[in-house]
Amino acid sequence: MVKPLLSVEEVEVSLQLPEGEFNALERISFSVYPNEVVGIVGESGCGKSLTSQAIMGILPKNAIIKQGKIIFQDDELTALSRKQWQQIRGSKLSMIFQEPMTSLNPVLTIGKQISEVLKQHTTLSKKDMKEKTISIMKEVGLPRAAQLWKAYPHQLSGGMRQRVVIAMALIGQPKLIIADEPTTALDVTIQAQIVELFKKIKQTRNMSMIFISHDWGVIHAICDRVLVMYAGRIVEQGSISKLLSSPKHPYTKSLIQSIPDGARRGQPLYTIPGTVPQLHVRHTGCPFADRCQFKIASCEQIFPHTYKFNEQTVTCHLYAKEKEVSL
Amino acid sequence: MNKANRLPFYLGLSFVIVLLSMMFISLFYTPYEPNAIDPNNRLATPSLAHPFGTDNFGRDILSRVMVGTQTAFLIGTTTVMIGLSIGFILGACAGYFGGWLDELLMRFIDAMLAFPGILLAIMLIAVFEAGMKNTIIALGIMSIPAFARVIRSSFIQYKSYDFVKASIAKGAGAFHIILKHIFPNAISPILVVSSLSFSGSILAESGLSYLGLGVQPPDPSWGRMLKEAQPYIESAPWYVIIVGSIITIMVLGFNLLSDGLRDIQDRKA
16 A cells, blocks of 8 residues: 555644634544645635644644644654754645735745745755746746746736746645645636646646645546545545545535536525534534534534545444444 | 825935935035134135135034034934844844744833933943944934834734745745845835934934034034034024024935835835
8 A cells, every 4th residue: 555645643733712722623634645636625614724734834823733643754744843844845845825916925026936945945056046947937837937037926917926826836846735725816717727737737747735625616626535624623535526426424415515506507506504613612512413404313412433435434423324434 | 196295205305315415525525624723714604705604713614514414424324224233133033933032022122212212322421431433322222122113013014924924835944034025025114214213313413412422523513513503693693503404404304205205105005
């Protein structure tokens, strides 16, 4: 069996809020294998971004990893020193942010910002750096790369800026890229172009990706495997085709049901009633119980075990009769 | 609307440019030797030969005012440099790292602010000795809090921006982020404080020299000229008026400049 590139084991992250301390991520476990694209879906407030920040080690100050391990290649990330982190970030592990408008520094030129990674991690000459930067700019589809090298972010459109952000993440040739909703802030036509770019990157580059989104269309186009998160837990995971064709968890079912579908033209769109429970009202039972159509008595009190079906796992009481996985 | 807003900026800029060119000219040329005494021509009224008149020793006031610009600019630039460099280190560390370091540094700055500025300078000069060097040091220390506060607030603002997080995700260290990412963004507020502190320190120097605590003879200083002119305020009023106006123009010029800069910067934001 192939060794995973990244394995997240039983990670628990808690947030220090004025009202007290709350677990925002509970016992998150998953792996990312080489050359695999893993999607994370879920509503806002489910812990998708927190998961990616925990892996990058850029959690906000009031969030701490209470327990669990994050193993990347052979390093235990939660135990790294500042110096070790600086070596890993950008060269082996990098991140694409959601907002292309704010993730570029307005007073530095595009070229400087892309080549910054090379400056941190390599000893290339200025000329080589520029060459490499321009070739990566071409790779992500930025036209007139040589002129854009000297341009400032405000001179670029949103789509071009996102390409710059992607170039920044790619240039260090990392083994794993975490893309935190990279298409959410873009309009639909640009979104389609960026999705195409990600598909191309996936085919041509030898690396893995964690792709966070709440757009099933984007996830379907890019990802091999998907984790469905709800209220700080992974409730279901499996291959993208399995998840879309036979979702097991009621939450996944509802999410997929709420995708607009041409066959149901004229009917009102399906929405999941209610919202994700706030941190301070989460109880011991299944967090989805209040919004679930298939709720049974035990849902309110006991958090369900995780059950395994071939490559698909689901955390729900409805599957208690099936074979239980040891967790 | 647009033009009206920029008027103070251009007015201030032109004042500063006039004084700056006066200083450069005085480096190579003054109408008379600034310290040359002419007993026959004491307290002469302004004329073609002496546009600003002469003082109680018959020295040409125009030449002395011109040489005085050198002192003023020297004091202004050096105090700004001292205030800016120390204020930057304190403000950047406090703002970027936050937490207990921020508390500690800012309480220190608060303590400095609680001290009346000119009193601090007088105390330092009384302990050491009066003169150009100690005046500069005292005024430089006085200007640290203003810089530290403004720089700290910029750093607090910018450190939460995504591009800083993106830079951390690229493997950049704190030093790199402070200098390469946040500092260029904070330049415009720094410029505003610099020009304010520039005029403030020139004014403070004039005040100290007027009291005889600042620049000592033979270094020319506007503040001391004002003091020398005081006894003759009735017989030779132009002496006081000219020196006073020059100080006013300098201070007004830099204040207008910083006001204008702030307006331009606010509109941009």
